[in-house]
Amino acid sequence: MIALLSAWILGSALAVEPELVRLSTADGAEVVVHHTPGAGPPVLLVHGVSSNHRFWDMAPGFSLADHLAEAGFDVWNVDLRSHGDALRLASGRKQDPDADIDAYGEHDIPAVVAHVRSVTGASRVHYVGHSMGGMVLAIYLASHGDEALASAVVVASPLDLRDPDRIFELLLGAGHLVGPIRRLPTPLGARGLALFKRTFPGQVDVMLHNPENVDPRVEGRMFRTVVSPLTRGEIGQLSQMAADPNFSGSRGDTVFRYELGEVTVPILFVAGRADRVVSPERVRAYHDAVGSLDKDFVVISKANGFSGDYGHLDPCCAREASVELFPRIADWLATHPPADRER
Amino acid sequence: MLGPVVLLVTSPGIALDAYTPLVSELRAGGAEVVPVVFPCSGSFDDHVAQVRRVAGSREVVVLAHGLGATVALNAADTLEVERWVLVAPVLDVVVGPGLEALAAAPVASGVDLRKASDRALEVYGGEGARERVRCVSAAVAREVQGWMRAEHVPVDPAAVTAPVWLSVGLLDEVATVEATLDTSRRFPDRTVVRPGVNRLDPEDYRHLDLVTDAVPRRLAVHAALEGW
Numbered sequence: 001m002i003a004l005l006s007a008w009i010l011g012s013a014l015a016v017e018p019e020l021v022r023l024s025t026a027d028g029a030e031v032v033v034h035h036t037p038g039a040g041p042p043v044l045l046v047h048g049v050s051s052n053h054r055f056w057d058m059a060p061g062f063s064l065a066d067h068l069a070e071a072g073f074d075v076w077n078v079d080l081r082s083h084g085d086a087l088r089l090a091s092g093r094k095q096d097p098d099a100d101i102d103a104y105g106e107h108d109i110p111a112v113v114a115h116v117r118s119v120t121g122a123s124r125v126h127y128v129g130h131s132m133g134g135m136v137l138a139i140y141l142a143s144h145g146d147e148a149l150a151s152a153v154v155v156a157s158p159l160d161l162r163d164p165d166r167i168f169e170l171l172l173g174a175g176h177l178v179g180p181i182r183r184l185p186t187p188l189g190a191r192g193l194a195l196f197k198r199t200f201p202g203q204v205d206v207m208l209h210n211p212e213n214v215d216p217r218v219e220g221r222m223f224r225t226v227v228s229p230l231t232r233g234e235i236g237q238l239s240q241m242a243a244d245p246n247f248s249g250s251r252g253d254t255v256f257r258y259e260l261g262e263v264t265v266p267i268l269f270v271a272g273r274a275d276r277v278v279s280p281e282r283v284r285a286y287h288d289a290v291g292s293l294d295k296d297f298v299v300i301s302k303a304n305g306f307s308g309d310y311g312h313l314d315p316c317c318a319r320e321a322s323v324e325l326f327p328r329i330a331d332w333l334a335t336h337p338p339a340d341r342e343r
Numbered sequence: 344m345l346g347p348v349v350l351l352v353t354s355p356g357i358a359l360d361a362y363t364p365l366v367s368e369l370r371a372g373g374a375e376v377v378p379v380v381f382p383c384s385g386s387f388d389d390h391v392a393q394v395r396r397v398a399g400s401r402e403v404v405v406l407a408h409g410l411g412a413t414v415a416l417n418a419a420d421t422l423e424v425e426r427w428v429l430v431a432p433v434l435d436v437v438v439g440p441g442l443e444a445l446a447a448a449p450v451a452s453g454v455d456l457r458k459a460s461d462r463a464l465e466v467y468g469g470e471g472a473r474e475r476v477r478c479v480s481a482a483v484a485r486e487v488q489g490w491m492r493a494e495h496v497p498v499d500p501a502a503v504t505a506p507v508w509l510s511v512g513l514l515d516e517v518a519t520v521e522a523t524l525d526t527s528r529r530f531p532d533r534t535v536v537r538p539g540v541n542r543l544d545p546e547d548y549r550h551l552d553l554v555t556d557a558v559p560r561r562l563a564v565h566a567a568l569e570g571w
Contacts, residue, residue: 163524165541207540271521276541279513284437284521303441303465303516 018057018065018077022090023115025081025107029095032085033076033112036065040072041126041150041338042116046109048131048156049101049238050186050230052084053077055130055316058225062218062317064128067326073126073333076116080104080136082183083228097182100233100250101132105139113148124150124338128329130315131156131278132234134286135247135256142259151266151336153329155315156275158282159257159289162245165276167207175239183229194223210274210311213318222317257289265341266294268332270325272310273301294336300325346373347404347425349567352394354409355381355483356456361475361551362408365560369406372568377403379411383453383478387414387486394418406567408554409433409517410487416498428566429509431518431553434526435496441466441516446491454479466516468549475551500529507533508566510559512548513540534571536562 018034025031034053045056045065056077057065065077079086081103082095089095116125127149129137134157161168178184193205205211211219237250246255267290271283280299287297300310307320315325349369353362359380369376379397381390395418402423407415412432415422438446445463448454456464456476464472479487490496500507507530511523527533538559539547545558553559565571 162528163535163537165537165539166543167541273514273516274547276513276539276547279520281519281521281524285525288525297437297439297521299439299519299521301439301441301516303462304439305441305462309514 018075020085021115022086023111025103025111027103027107029081029099029103029107030086030089031081031108031111032079033115034065034079034085036069036075036077038069038072038074040074041124041333042074042076042120042122043068043126043128043333044109044112044116045075045077046127046129046133046136047078047080047083047226048129048133049234050184050228051131051226052228053079054084055226055313056128058222058316059218061322063322064326064329067322068330068333071330071334073330074120074122076112076125078108078112080108082231087228096233097231098233098236099231100237101135102139102237102250103233105136106143109136109140110144117148122338124148124341126150126333126336127152128333129154129157131312133157135159138247138256138260138286139249141263141265142254142256146263146265149265150338150341151268151333153268153270153332154283154286155270156272156278156283156312157286158278159247159286160245160282161241161247162285164245169242172239172242175235175242178232178235182232184235186230187227190223190227194220206311207276208311209313209317210272210309213308213310213314213320215319218317218319222313226313226316257285260289261291263290264292266332266336267292268329269295269297270315270328271297271299272312272314273299273303274309275312277312296332298328346375346568348401349374349376350394350398350403350405350415350422351376351378352405352407352411352415353378353380354411355390355414356454356476356479357409357551358475358477361555365406365554365564368561368564369567372564374404374568381411381414381483382480384480386480386482387417390414390483391417395421398422404428404567406430406563407432409550413496413498416500416503419503424505426505426566426570427503427507427509428563429507430559430563431512431515431550432509432523432527433496433518434498434500435522436491436494437519437522438491438494442491446488448488450481450484450488453481454484466550468551472551475555496526498526500526501531503530505532506570508536508571509533510536510538510553510562512538512550512553512559514547515550515553517550536566538562
């Protein structure tokens, strides 16, 4: 614990800041990518809903971005439009809050992929997505296919909400109440959680992560840094699952779970046993929907030999994530090099 | 007013003591409880035959837990069932490192779960589970290992015509949510309850907790006594 915190403090002082790259999308939005150059294959890191690039790069010792960079990968850590450093356009104006999740997969990711392929010369990139970041992958695959991907890792991502818990029935049903609110100030709520952990009604913070796995100081920093506002467009598309539990395109024309049968890219699916946001059967359903013959599914739990039962945000910030999850991700990427897909 | 006849099918390997509060609440609600407790001998088919013998020709509410649900469902074709209450039923298996270890474990004359390693007991619910487990016959253990290797459990939900209520626990490592929920969707008439933090219950539940802890236990008792 002391060693880890010391590494955090020292690392913070010595860390080389990634290069910020701002890219325009085909529909006029902008994404920001945090690039840590490496000699190895490029890998995109994509955050979840109401989050930002800090999820994968919270601090030294709690950074998949750093881990992969040290392993030699060329790391491109994405802020999707309206998240993190892409909250605003270069002009200073806030980006459109009504852009939905479709836009992330149909425009944001293609823009990043095209840029990375162009500047690196790589024909294929790796993709690691958490939560909505994995849903965005499904949208990208449905709209663009898997030709540009070497492999992928999907962490705690659903493509359906069948058999919802009571809390999700309530949340999805309340989606229509957002109305004129363009962005929910979830960072404010997160800062409240950081201050008043375990006292919020309904154990809200416990729903987001497993406190047994995350040190209290790290927990506070996690809530303060990895959260970005939740947009009206995201809420709208997710709320569709109140009526139909399958994650669908906002136009209602595509059920993504049914669009992945022709996918051949190797994908590792990771679920947390104590994930109260995306319980393991949802990740398993995504795994089952993908046609690839090279796929794997792992649940991070004590029974499976891990240090704890992971919650939804634990992949970012769990005490042992850097020694038991990040190497597993790196190993998956390393054992599925882009050249394999050329054969 | 008399309650229903509840055929309580315990899970092989779980001690009857673990079900005592459940039985008490069922009886307090007016039910006649007929327990089925499996010996540390015999095959899976012997266990199925035992359920058929004990049930006889009476119309029953079947309340079955874990592997006991698997046994009971295999007897479904000869049972007169008013409704099924399945607590953490083993309907399928998705094998991870934890179950891989169990699938490969040597089975001699039987499996005494009381002597299992801490990691093996983690599957049931951690160290506290040691007081509540007992033995499983060698034949049943090897049958279950075969299911794990094949990643398939021999149940046919589509053939179950009576209404089914089932409860699953997020932290259950035996009837995992990823194995149980998808297969359970093949029951023609099914209701799922997910006790746990997301239902605003005090905590999430493991395999044994779903019959021993008050909240999930009372849900099952209510479903058995009153329906849903």
